Amino acid sequence: MPTRNDMLLLTGFVAVVLAAPFLFEPIGAGYPDLLQKFAIFGIFAIGFNILFGLTGYLSFGHAAFLGVGSYTAVWTFKLLSMNPLPAIVLATLFGGLFAALIGFISLRRTGIYFSILTLAFAQMSYNLAYSVLTPITNGETGLQLSQGDPRVLDIAFGRDYGAVLPSSDLFGLEMTGYPGFYFCGAMLIVCFYIALRIFRSPFGMMLRAVKSNQNRMNYTGLNTRPYALTAFIISGMYAGLAGGLLAVTDPLAGAERMQWTASGEVVLMTILGGSGTLLGPVIGAAVIKYFENIFSAFNKSMLGDIFSFLPESLQSGAVSVASLFVGEGWHLTLGAMFVLIVIFLPGGLMEGIRRIGALARRKKPGGGASASTPAE
Amino acid sequence: MDAIFLQILNGLDKGGAYALIALGLTIIFGTLGVVNFAHGALFMLGAFCAVSIKALFSMNKVALDPTQMTAWGTPMEIRTPYIIDWFGDFGATLLDYSVPVSILIAIPVMLLLGVIMERGLIRHFYKRPHADQILVTFGLAIVLQELVKSQFGANPIPQPAPEAAQGMIDFGLAIGFDAGNVVYPAWRLIYFLFSLAIIGIVFAFLQFTTFGMVVRAGMADRETVGLLGIDIDRRFTIVFGMAAVVAGLAGAMYTPILSPDYHMGMDFLVLSFVVVVVGGMGSLGGAVAAGFLLGILQSFASMNEVKNIFPGIDQIIIYLIAVVILLVRPRGLMGRKGVMEG
Numbered sequence: 001m002p003t004r005n006d007m008l009l010l011t012g013f014v015a016v017v018l019a020a021p022f023l024f025e026p027i028g029a030g031y032p033d034l035l036q037k038f039a040i041f042g043i044f045a046i047g048f049n050i051l052f053g054l055t056g057y058l059s060f061g062h063a064a065f066l067g068v069g070s071y072t073a074v075w076t077f078k079l080l081s082m083n084p085l086p087a088i089v090l091a092t093l094f095g096g097l098f099a100a101l102i103g104f105i106s107l108r109r110t111g112i113y114f115s116i117l118t119l120a121f122a123q124m125s126y127n128l129a130y131s132v133l134t135p136i137t138n139g140e141t142g143l144q145l146s147q148g149d150p151r152v153l154d155i156a157f158g159r160d161y162g163a164v165l166p167s168s169d170l171f172g173l174e175m176t177g178y179p180g181f182y183f184c185g186a187m188l189i190v191c192f193y194i195a196l197r198i199f200r201s202p203f204g205m206m207l208r209a210v211k212s213n214q215n216r217m218n219y220t221g222l223n224t225r226p227y228a229l230t231a232f233i234i235s236g237m238y239a240g241l242a243g244g245l246l247a248v249t250d251p252l253a254g255a256e257r258m259q260w261t262a263s264g265e266v267v268l269m270t271i272l273g274g275s276g277t278l279l280g281p282v283i284g285a286a287v288i289k290y291f292e293n294i295f296s297a298f299n300k301s302m303l304g305d306i307f308s309f310l311p312e313s314l315q316s317g318a319v320s321v322a323s324l325f326v327g328e329g330w331h332l333t334l335g336a337m338f339v340l341i342v343i344f345l346p347g348g349l350m351e352g353i354r355r356i357g358a359l360a361r362r363k364k365p366g367g368g369a370s371a372s373t374p375a376e
Numbered sequence: 377m378d379a380i381f382l383q384i385l386n387g388l389d390k391g392g393a394y395a396l397i398a399l400g401l402t403i404i405f406g407t408l409g410v411v412n413f414a415h416g417a418l419f420m421l422g423a424f425c426a427v428s429i430k431a432l433f434s435m436n437k438v439a440l441d442p443t444q445m446t447a448w449g450t451p452m453e454i455r456t457p458y459i460i461d462w463f464g465d466f467g468a469t470l471l472d473y474s475v476p477v478s479i480l481i482a483i484p485v486m487l488l489l490g491v492i493m494e495r496g497l498i499r500h501f502y503k504r505p506h507a508d509q510i511l512v513t514f515g516l517a518i519v520l521q522e523l524v525k526s527q528f529g530a531n532p533i534p535q536p537a538p539e540a541a542q543g544m545i546d547f548g549l550a551i552g553f554d555a556g557n558v559v560y561p562a563w564r565l566i567y568f569l570f571s572l573a574i575i576g577i578v579f580a581f582l583q584f585t586t587f588g589m590v591v592r593a594g595m596a597d598r599e600t601v602g603l604l605g606i607d608i609d610r611r612f613t614i615v616f617g618m619a620a621v622v623a624g625l626a627g628a629m630y631t632p633i634l635s636p637d638y639h640m641g642m643d644f645l646v647l648s649f650v651v652v653v654v655g656g657m658g659s660l661g662g663a664v665a666a667g668f669l670l671g672i673l674q675s676f677a678s679m680n681e682v683k684n685i686f687p688g689i690d691q692i693i694i695y696l697i698a699v700v701i702l703l704v705r706p707r708g709l710m711g712r713k714g715v716m717e718g
Contacts, residue, residue, distance in 0.1 A: 058507045109702060112411050112506050113657075116649045117702060123646050124695040132688030260642065264514060271511060324526050332526065335518030342512040343500070 006196060009278070013192055017185045021178065029290055032181040037293075038286040039184035040245045043191045045269040045281030047238020050195060051231050052267070053276035054204060056211035058115045060263050061102070061122030065095045065236045067129065067258035069243025071136065074143045074253045077168060081153035082161070084168045084175055084183065088244040095240015096233050103232035107225055110214065122263055129255035142254035168248050180249050187245060191238060192282070198234070199278055207231050239266075261331075268338050274348030283349055288334070295333055298326035382558050383675045389564040389633060391671020392571030393419075396626035397648040398655065398663040399578060400619035406595035406658045407615050410498055411506055413513040415623055416645025417520040421489065422482050422624025423636035424524055427533050429478035433459050433471045473538045475632055482628045483621055490620025494613045517642065525638040532635035537563040541632075563632050570629055574622060575664055581618075582660070591615055595658065650698040656711025666709055670694050 016023060017039070024030045029038075048062055069091035076087040106117040129137040137143055145165055154161070168175045175183055198204045209217055210224050217224045247253055256262070265288070273284025303326070307318040325333045345352055397419055404412050436455040444452035459467035470477060497516065501509045536542070544559045582588035594601045594608050602608050627636070634640065651670055655662030676682060678690035701708060 052507075056507070058510060060510075105699060105703065109706065112510065113653065113702065113706075115507075115510060116653055117699070119646060120650055120695040120698050124692045127691035128688060131691050260646065264518070267511065267514075324523075329522060329526055331518060332522035335515050335522060338515030338518060339497075339512055342508055342515060343497075346504075346508060 035181045037289045039188040041285035042282040044242035045285040047235040049281040051235040054207035059118040061118035063262035064122040064125040065239035066243040068098045069095045069240035070247045070253035073244040073247035078149040084248040091244025092237045092241045096237040099233045099236020126258040274350030277350040280350040295326045296330045387672030387675035388568040391668035395664045395667025398651040400622045402663040414517040416641035417517040418623040419627040420641030422627030425482040426478040426628040426631045430474040482624045486621045486624030487617045490617035494616035532637040534635040535631035537632035656708025659710040662710030
């Protein structure tokens with residue numbers, strides 16, 4: 001059974017997700033398209049964190065599973081039904097299967113070799129999706145729905161979408177706008193709960209042991225590889241689910257989702273939030289998606305307004321410097337953030353919050369100020 | 377037979393680029409113990425050194441010529457690059473040879489960049505886990521790449537080879553095939569020879585100088601070298617600069633073969649990592665051999681005869697080989713015992 005603290009955490013999490021449209025309204029993020037992204041990439045990052053945060057295996061190819069999930073979901077829409085449930089179930093399944101295949105090979109090595117192997121596999125999948133697998137992936141155009149799709153299950157249940165391109169719907173509830181967000185939000189809550197249970201389970205403890213000293217685990221006569229592989233598959237399933245949800249909210253799958261930049265992004269989300277923490281990845285994902293949304297919308301005239309308080313000569317300079325970082329240049333901000341976070345805050349935002357908390361506690365009069373810190 | 381020979385030739389120039397990048401990666405990894413994900417960005421920066429030099433050389437002086445009229449009735453603008461205006465024929469030659477000339481500029485620029493990178497960022501990461509090193513250099517690579525993109529735009533910028541090297545060499549004639557069977561662009565051959573020369577210089581430097589000896593000793597056992605009272609850190613800064621120069625030169629000279637754009641570095645980096653892994657982490661000879669080997673294999677895989685049997689094999693051959701090698705010979709082709717084990 002979860003402890004009282006965990007129940008509180010979970011309740012708080014559920015409350016925040018459910019009230020998200022109101023909570024994020026003041027900062028201009030209270031609309032479903034963006035909230036959906038928070039939820040979907042939150043799931044992706046939680047899954048990545050189960051692998052990286054717990055076992056310490058740094059995978060650079062997780063976007064491949066996201067891509068596989070998306071392709072699976074779109075194919076399910078085409079062949080079976082526009083209902084999102086079969087799509088996400090199959091997406092999760094295929095994400096997991098693909099992860100089992102890649103993990104089985106990659107996990108034979110550790111450390112940097114593992115990172116390079118996963119990176120190589122992801123690049124390989126990306127290249128294949130663009131070239132040979134074009135009949136399945138539709139190459140550069142991306143996989144799309146069409147009116148002529150068979151949709152066997154829909155027809156069997158007598159649902160006919162007529163001559164329009166259907167969007168996915170859960171028994172008549174269209175997956176756009178707020179219903180779409182709440183569907184993703186519900187998935188996020190489920191995923192968060194599962195991650196919580198994994199973190200608190202003996203299995204999670206075993207994964208942490210793999211991170212802290214794998215050799216020692218092996219010397220005690222325990223084979224660590226099945227544990228690492230299970231963690232890899234679970235995180236692959238999370239990624240597959242996230243990919244599936246991306247397709248549910250927008251039934252289009254392209255190979256660029258599998259590129260190494262996408263893999264790097266999920267690493268950054270996890271690191272930014274705080275790897276190895278429960279909430280961190282979700283926060284990291286939300287922060288990055290939020291700033292991506294804000295920054296990439298900026299343009300020169302908006303910057304000019306912002307810096308209008310400066311004298312004329314300084315203004316143009318400030319605008320031209322700042323315009324490097326916004327709009328098209330959003331990736332520059334991302335990269336700089338990456339470097340700064342790794343240098344100054346390796347524990348991520350969660351670590352920052354903890355430090356501020358500790359600082360506040362120490363400042364309390366007569367509080368912890370006199371308490372000596374125990375020797376490490 | 378001549379087709380096979382042609383494919384081997386085709387693989388050599390690409391293999392040369394892989395080998396040069398992988399050589400730098402291996403040196404950095406062997407000495408500093410740092411996995412440098414920004415090494416591809418250094419390759420790309422080198423390429424953009426060549427682009428900048430070309431742009432600098434072809435800056436135009438605009439003069440109005442009242443004797444000639446355009447179709448709109450305005451005086452014709454005569455554009456002459458300043459460099460030709462100033463130096464005449466010599467200037468024209470410089471402009472023509474902008475790519476080879478640019479390596480003279482690329483050497484100090486890349487050395488400086490490498491030293492700044494090492495002093496400013498990488499050295500603080502020696503003691504941190506490999507994951508942190510990967511992440512910080514990865515972030516740095518994104519930053520460099522985006523800066524180049526904002527400066528030069530997202531489109532590839534073609535760089536011509538010098539006119540004398542633009543032709544083809546009928547290589548087949550020299551070794552007894554019929555004429556016209558093995559024709560090969562001259563610049564690629566130059567690139568191959570250039571990469572061999574650089575590799576030779578690096579090896580000679582490490583083998584025959586005292587500095588190189590210390591570096592090799594540091595690669596074998598860093599701690600003991602430090603205990604002997606040698607300031608290994610200062611030397612390693614220079615080593616990093618050297619690796620940056622090698623990557624930069626590889627990039628600058630590669631521009632006529634592949635028009636540089638801002639993400640060329642990452643494309644090459646992933647492949648070069650694979651090359652390092654196949655060659656064996658920490659083995660310089662392995663990196664070079666694997667670079668050429670994979671370059672040649674890749675060009676074989678892109679033959680139509682092979683593609684008909686295994687469609688798409690040219691896209692994935694390198695990764696496939698890496699996977700097989702890592703599973704069969706985990707240490708790589710020439711990996712040393714005790715380097716990155718476990």
